[in-house]
Amino acid sequence: MNKGINKNKHKRLSMLFFMVYILTLISSSVFCTTTGLPVGAKYIALGGQVSVCDDVYSVYYNPASADLVQQQQVAAEYTGMMLGLPDSIGKSFLGYLFPTKKVGSFGFYWTNLAASTLYYEHTFAFVYSKQKIILPRLSLGIRPKVYYISYGKPDGVYDNNGMWQSTTDSALENKSSKLSFGIDLGFVYQLAQNYAIGLQIENINQPNISLFDNSDVVIPTKFLLGITNINPKYGLNLDFGLKSYDILTSFGLQYKMLNDKLRLYSSIKLTIRSYTEKTVSLIEPSAGVEYVFDGFNIAYAFNLPLSGIDSFGNHTVSVSYKFGPVVKLPEDTTVLYAKIDKLEQQLREKEQEIEQLKKKLDELLSKPLQKEEKLKKPEVKPKEKVEEKKEMTPKQQYEELFNRYLSKKEEMPLVEQIKVVDTIIKQFKDKTDVSSAQKELNSLLKQQKAANDELQMSKSYYYKLKSAGTSPAELKVLLERIKKKYDGYGLDLKWIDEELQKLK
16 A cells, blocks of 8 residues: 555656656746746736836836836736646746836836745846936836745655655755846837837846856846837737747737727747757747726736647736826827927927918018009199189089198098098088099008908917917017007007007
8 A cells, every 4th residue: 555655656746847847848948947937917918028018017027118107006916837737837926116206116026936846936126217318218227136946855766777765866955945146137219109119138147046056057148129019009019039049039919998998918929949959949829808997907818838748728817006196197108209209390390380470470561551543633624713702612622622632641541541531422422523532432441451451361470470389579579560550540459459468
């Protein structure tokens, strides 16, 4: 009976060692998984490697993205890996991000990977990110990390002859854990039209993770370059990575529904891994869904490697929460910079428009108003000698008054000219021929109409200049010029006085 129990025990231990071996296959290094298995259901569904983030998961991916987040966020998750195997392999994550308005953003994360009782891995990382350090649209980030790796001590081993021995593995007698330090850098450059380019460099110092201080057992440096486009309705990311001799590429899509409350994700990832004697290609499709409400983001992702051991894939559920005041502009920075570019262009166009309007208004105000054709004084027949007491006929009275008007009209404003001629016509229209006065009145009214048309045009130019942001001092000068030119034409200039009052 004891022999059967030992046999089952040996079988179980062999399976656990096999699980650790599987972990090395799904990582980018054959030593352990400290290479950074993806976290965040959303980002796992987008390919598991992203160069630009817009939430708390930037503390885990590109640290430069951290300062693009507007308010505090915290996230937690658990991933059940290779479901269907006899014993569990699980991965946990906890992250926090604290943005500030002026000094940048701070954050940290902790990850844990456990394969039953045989293998534990913890990573602690601290993040700092700041925008506009070198260029207005460039964000920089730095992330120091601490790795802690621990191996369990089974109560027996197989010897060289394949016999089970109830003793501790000699390799783990003196040391079964390792502490290492790593450093990462990140860069994000904001482009116009909702685009951003990200570059992250992980483990620049290539931390050693060997229990026996073997200098060759290190976590290799990883370079990841990608471009991201985020729109109100959809988004995409294309990323390309290099790690030692491995090549990693991924393409992800996202679609937003129900006013951005429901989001769908999908991706395809290709990894070309070079070993000593052969090269292996791994294809991993992923999909996920996320729901947003009251500051919470709840997401689920499913990832299924199409090569390797048969299993039910990896399933991840993550929860993040936004809280606290919004310390930055509450909109996507790629959209913000695109709007800034557009506003700058509009400003340049507006300045050009202002100059053109000023030029047109100046030409209009400098242009003399159309004068009416000068009328010849009506010929007056020589008066017959009459007695001094004899009264003048209506025709003679009309001709005398009209000639007197013609001789003094240049001294009178237009509105007074119209008034005088109109009075003459009304006085004599039923007594004699007043066609000459009527012709004069028509000419004066035509001149008044032309002046009113120009006034309305000047008024239109003025309000356009005002809405374009012309200074009050310039507007006041323009109003005074307009009033001076059109005063005396009997036109409505009340609006000028009202505008001058507002500008005081």
